[in-house]
Amino acid sequence: MVYYQKMTPEGYKEIEDEIAKLKKDRPRRIKILQQARALGDLSENTEYTEAKRDLGHLQSRLRYLGKQLKYAEVIEAKNDGKVNMGSxxxxxxxxxxxxxxxxxxxxxxxxxxxxxxxxxxxxxxxxxxxxxxxxxxxxxxxxxxxxxxxxxx
CATH class of the missing domain: 3.10.50.30 (Transcription elongation factor, GreA/GreB, C-terminal domain)
Structure with missing residues (x-):
């Protein structure tokens, strides 16, 4: 059974915007990782370890946000005078x-x-x-x- 997460259109858009921002930042982080790797011995290379960790966090966040969109149920606000999602x-x-x-x-x-x-x-x-x-x-x-x-x- 798939559990869909209810959200407003604005919430859906915020996730889309964050994904776009993270994807735009990914090449910069990959370049930092490549530069750190070129510094030599990886076992004692703090810059490499940090760059690898940062890129991993970015990739993890992208996967998480992607799943949020995949399982989103966008609820439009109703203007019926009652409290509803989006009100x-x-x-x-x-x-x-x-x-x-x-x-x-x-x-x-x-x-x-x-x-x-x-x-x-x-x-x-x-x-x-x-x-x-x-x-x-x-x-x-x-x-x-x-x-x-x-x-x-």
């Missing part, structure tokens, strides 16, 4: 007068520092398929709390 949502947490805006994304795209939360995270699950004005209960390891949906964009 931006303004939330008000209980005991807090401030509102916060988040974008609902796939698991691989989630980055709280950038305001992106996964649809299947505890917060994401609590608000998915709800409309503005509704309240969701987040079941977190530290305890439950309520969050009100102020706006769905």
């Amino acid at each position: 931006s949502v303004v939330l008000k947490f209980e005991d807090d007068d401030e509102t916060e805006e988040y974008k609902i994304v796939g698991r691989m795209e989630a980055d709280l520092a950038k305001g992106k939360i996964a649809f299947d995270s505890p917060l994401g699950q609590a608000i998915m398929k709800k409309s503005a004005g509704e309240t969701g209960v987040v079941e977190a390891p530290a305890g439950s709390y309520s969050v009100k949906i102020v706006e769905v964009k």
Whole structure:
């Protein structure tokens, strides 16, 4: 059984862009490896070891990202007034007068520092398929709390 990873079109594009950037950098890293190899004894050649390791990391990252694209299920945002993948949502947490805006994304795209939360995270699950004005209960390891949906964009 193949497990497809849900992601937004923007997340898919970010992976494509990173792959293009890494492929562009690969010839430079190969050249560094060749230059280090030409320095002589490989058993004591730190430059060669580092260049080989760096190229290996680049190749590994390319394989990983390639698999992410291969098994991606791109979900287009629905504009039905409910919280869906790709939606931006303004939330008000209980005991807090401030509102916060988040974008609902796939698991691989989630980055709280950038305001992106996964649809299947505890917060994401609590608000998915709800409309503005509704309240969701987040079941977190530290305890439950309520969050009100102020706006769905």
